[in-house]
Amino acid sequence: MYVLTIDQRGSSTDADRVPDLISELAGLTSAAFERSVGDELQGLVDDPAEVVDIALHALRSGHWYVGIGVGTVVLAPGSSPREGTGTGFVAARKAVDLAKTSAGQVPLSVVSGSIGRAAEVPQHAREGAVACANAEGVLRLIGRLIQGRTAAQWRVVDRLRLLQDGGGRHGSQKRVARELGITEQSVSRAVLRSGWQEEWAARPAAAMLLAHAHSQIEGDR
Incomplete structure (x- = not known):
C-alpha cells in the first residue's frame, strides 16, 4: 500500500484547491x-502505476507538494485514511515535508517506511529505501518535463492521450491536427518539445521502482 499526502503550495494566499483536486483524482x-487537515489531502493507493498518475497530475498545475510513503498501513475496513496508522503514514508525512x-x-x-538504525534494518528494507530514492529521481525528471510544457503543448498531448486511451494509435497526430485546426508539423513539434514520448517511456520505470520498493520494504520477496 502507498500513502500519498498532497499539500497545497501557497495556500495562505490562494483559494482552497483541495475539493477540485479530489474531484480530478x-x-x-x-x-x-x-482532506486530512487544512489544505492537505491524503489517500491510500494499491497500484504503483496509479501512484505515478496521481503524482504527475498533481505536479502538472504547480500548486501542490507531493509526498509518497511506502510502508505498512493499518486501517480498519471502511475507516477513513485519517484513522490509519503504520510506517506508510509516517513516511508520507516525512515525504511531503x-x-x-x-x-x-x-x-x-x-x-521508505523502514524504521530503526541503519545497522538494524534488514538488507531487503535497505534495498527498498534505495528503490524509493530511485523512484523519486525518475518522477522528478518526468515532473520537470510536465511542468515545463506550454498551454499549446498541453492541448496537443492531452488530445493525444485521449485518443490513445481510446485505443487509437495509427494516424493519431493527423487527427489531433485536424481537430485542433493546426498543421501536422505543429503537432509534431509539440510532441517533440514537450517530451511526450520520453514521459510515457519513463512512467513504467517509475511504477516498477515503486513496486520493487514496496516488495522489499514489506519483505514480500
Whole structure:
C-alpha cells in the first residue's frame, strides 16, 4: 500500500484547491482521497502505476507538494485514511515535508517506511529505501518535463492521450491536427518539445521502482 499526502503550495494566499483536486483524482483512481487537515489531502493507493498518475497530475498545475510513503498501513475496513496508522503514514508525512524543502526542484519526495538504525534494518528494507530514492529521481525528471510544457503543448498531448486511451494509435497526430485546426508539423513539434514520448517511456520505470520498493520494504520477496 502507498500513502500519498498532497499539500497545497501557497495556500495562505490562494483559494482552497483541495475539493477540485479530489474531484480530478476521482477520474484517475478508484482510491478515495479526502482532506486530512487544512489544505492537505491524503489517500491510500494499491497500484504503483496509479501512484505515478496521481503524482504527475498533481505536479502538472504547480500548486501542490507531493509526498509518497511506502510502508505498512493499518486501517480498519471502511475507516477513513485519517484513522490509519503504520510506517506508510509516517513516511508520507516525512515525504511531503521534504517536498516542501526542495527549493528549485520538483516538489515531490518518496520515502521508505523502514524504521530503526541503519545497522538494524534488514538488507531487503535497505534495498527498498534505495528503490524509493530511485523512484523519486525518475518522477522528478518526468515532473520537470510536465511542468515545463506550454498551454499549446498541453492541448496537443492531452488530445493525444485521449485518443490513445481510446485505443487509437495509427494516424493519431493527423487527427489531433485536424481537430485542433493546426498543421501536422505543429503537432509534431509539440510532441517533440514537450517530451511526450520520453514521459510515457519513463512512467513504467517509475511504477516498477515503486513496486520493487514496496516488495522489499514489506519483505514480500
